[in-house]
Amino acid sequence: MTAPRTIVIAGGGSAGWMTAAALSRFMKNFPADRAVKIILVESDEIGTIGVGEASIPLLGVFNALIGVEERDFIQRTQGTFKLGIEFHGWTRDGESYLHPFGNYGQSLDMTDFHHYWLRARAAGYSAPLDDFNLNTLLARSNRFALRDANPASPLSSIAYAYHFDAGLYARYLRSLAQGNGVERIEGRIVEVQQHAETGFLTGLKLASGQVVEGDFFVDCSGFRGLLIEETLKAGFTDWTGLLPCDSAVAVPSARTEPLLPYTRATARTAGWQWRIPLQHRTGNGYVYATSHISDDEAAATLLANLDGPALTDPRVIRFRTGRRTKAWVKNCVAIGLSAGFLEPLESTSIHLIQKGVTKLLTFMPSGTWSQTLVDEFNRQTTFDYEDVRDFLVLHYKANSREGQPFWDALRHNPVSDSLQARMDLFRDSGRVPVSDHELFKLTSWVAVMLNQGIVPRDYDPMADAIPLSTITGRLDQMRGVLARAALAQPTQAEFIARNCAAF
Numbered sequence: 001m002t003a004p005r006t007i008v009i010a011g012g013g014s015a016g017w018m019t020a021a022a023l024s025r026f027m028k029n030f031p032a033d034r035a036v037k038i039i040l041v042e043s044d045e046i047g048t049i050g051v052g053e054a055s056i057p058l059l060g061v062f063n064a065l066i067g068v069e070e071r072d073f074i075q076r077t078q079g080t081f082k083l084g085i086e087f088h089g090w091t092r093d094g095e096s097y098l099h100p101f102g103n104y105g106q107s108l109d110m111t112d113f114h115h116y117w118l119r120a121r122a123a124g125y126s127a128p129l130d131d132f133n134l135n136t137l138l139a140r141s142n143r144f145a146l147r148d149a150n151p152a153s154p155l156s157s158i159a160y161a162y163h164f165d166a167g168l169y170a171r172y173l174r175s176l177a178q179g180n181g182v183e184r185i186e187g188r189i190v191e192v193q194q195h196a197e198t199g200f201l202t203g204l205k206l207a208s209g210q211v212v213e214g215d216f217f218v219d220c221s222g223f224r225g226l227l228i229e230e231t232l233k234a235g236f237t238d239w240t241g242l243l244p245c246d247s248a249v250a251v252p253s254a255r256t257e258p259l260l261p262y263t264r265a266t267a268r269t270a271g272w273q274w275r276i277p278l279q280h281r282t283g284n285g286y287v288y289a290t291s292h293i294s295d296d297e298a299a300a301t302l303l304a305n306l307d308g309p310a311l312t313d314p315r316v317i318r319f320r321t322g323r324r325t326k327a328w329v330k331n332c333v334a335i336g337l338s339a340g341f342l343e344p345l346e347s348t349s350i351h352l353i354q355k356g357v358t359k360l361l362t363f364m365p366s367g368t369w370s371q372t373l374v375d376e377f378n379r380q381t382t383f384d385y386e387d388v389r390d391f392l393v394l395h396y397k398a399n400s401r402e403g404q405p406f407w408d409a410l411r412h413n414p415v416s417d418s419l420q421a422r423m424d425l426f427r428d429s430g431r432v433p434v435s436d437h438e439l440f441k442l443t444s445w446v447a448v449m450l451n452q453g454i455v456p457r458d459y460d461p462m463a464d465a466i467p468l469s470t471i472t473g474r475l476d477q478m479r480g481v482l483a484r485a486a487l488a489q490p491t492q493a494e495f496i497a498r499n500c501a502a503f
């Protein structure tokens with residue numbers, strides 16, 4: 001395989017159109033003798049998965065990369081802003097905490113902020129860690145502000161993601177991609193054609209009889225993995241033992257007030273319920289394990305726990321947790337659900353699409369066939385999925401919902417060695433070593449571990465290098481600045497009405 005001349009993308013969900021928009025954004029500028037044609041095949045008859053509305057902050061980076069301006073994005077996708085995720089009932093019923101995107105406080109000297117707070121707390125200081133996180137303060141009062149690039153401003157610590165209508169996002173990306181020259185072909189793929197000797201893919205035969213030929217293929221066909229699995233037999237690494245939920249029931253409901261600037265994930269008997277506020281409606285769903293609850297019971301629980309009238313009938317979606325054993329085989333790369341799936345507890349699937357697309361841009365084949373390039377892509381993809389998996393497993397492992405079979409089983413379930421080591425280290429000394437490649441950074445791990453009951457026995461001794469009175473003085477000062485900054489901001493509803501109400 002040499003540098004591709006025709007790239008065929010199979011599927012037009014979020015994965016297909018994100019891939020098409022990103023590849024075309026760069027490849028449209030290739031010189032004529034290296035020109036690459038991009039074709040996307042999708043089937044209206046089959047449709048898309050139709051869920052996937054919450055994101056993490058890095059989506060803003062992807063949008064900027066492909067030329068999508070933030071205000072335009074919010075307006076076109078009925079979008080809202082997301083400051084974090086509220087986990088309701090994951091410790092005990094009635095208790096909740098926020099996993100915020102922005103940092104906790106500012107380091108006072110040698111070590112991370114939370115160690116100074118742990119030291120002060122051990123000496124009787126009572127202010128909660130939440131008081132040092134502007135995202136949390138804003139979220140708790142339904143307020144929102146953009147990040148201020150000036151590092152001296154307290155608003156510089158804000159980090160946010162989006163809630164958006166995934167169907168509208170795909171439509172927006174489609175117009176961008178087609179504007180960049182991507183050809184869209186409507187049709188149902190009935191056969192994937194391969195080279196008789198090499199097994200490399202050569203074309204997609206449609207129900208109409210048309211054959212769409214290419215020399216490089218991106219499988220964005222959803223769960224079934226039409227190219228990567230059904231044809232190339234890449235294999236599936238199953239993680240159901242670690243994350244046993246295998247279904248979701250989803251239903252949109254009418255918008256309610258206030259317009260919350262965060263996603264809510266509420267623990268239920270056999271899984272958890274999501275709530276995603278958009279400008280025109282609220283997205284809801286119950287992710288559950290069929291080994292512990294029936295579809296009917298899950299749907300009834302969901303419908304009984306909406307905060308507005310349901311807008312459609314509930315819809316059940318089945319899934320299998322895990323990753324494609326090889327995301328790249330021969331001349332085919334899987335991106336999106338065809339590459340794997342992890343439940344949407346931390347809204348990571350669209351991010352994994354983004355990661356897949358940017359890796360593909362980085363590893364685009366050039367002059368000569370290189371298996372090492374393919375192997376490196378697959379190695380990094382494995383890391384990305386395992387990294388997210390461990391963070392999700394943490395939420396279940398550290399639950400305190402005693403006496404409930406689903407939750408008891410997960411509390412006692414063994415986890416990966418690396419996750420166990422991280423939990424042990426935090427419990428012993430509050431330390432969280434996070435590498436640059438990991439998606440979730442210090443704030444995320446501290447937020448989930450501390451709030452779900454993994455309480456450090458000690459703190460980093462470097463926090464002793466500053467007198468206690470200086471630490472508590474600085475903490476009080478920081479708290480005051482953040483509280484005042486939060487109160488000065490508009491509600492998210494006011495912010496959106498003023499700046500980016502949907503068309």
Ligand SMILES: Cc1cc2nc3c(=O)[nH]c(=O)nc-3n(C[C@H](O)[C@H](O)[C@H](O)COP(=O)(O)OP(=O)(O)OC[C@H]3O[C@@H](n4cnc5c(N)ncnc54)[C@H](O)[C@@H]3O)c2cc1C
Binds near residue numbers: 014187335338348
């Ligand atoms: C319950 C649930 C909740 C989720 N929530 C979130 C969330 O909050 N945040 C998040 O980031 N992600 C979430 N996700 C994941 C998110 O929905 C997906 O990652 C995203 O939609 C990408 O899907 P896709 O494009 O890979 O597949 P799909 O949307 O299934 O698209 C597949 C495409 O392939 C086409 N296709 C398939 N077969 C053929 C054929 N034979 N011929 C022609 N075309 C074909 C289809 O027509 C379609 O265009 C959630 C997923 C589930 C299941």
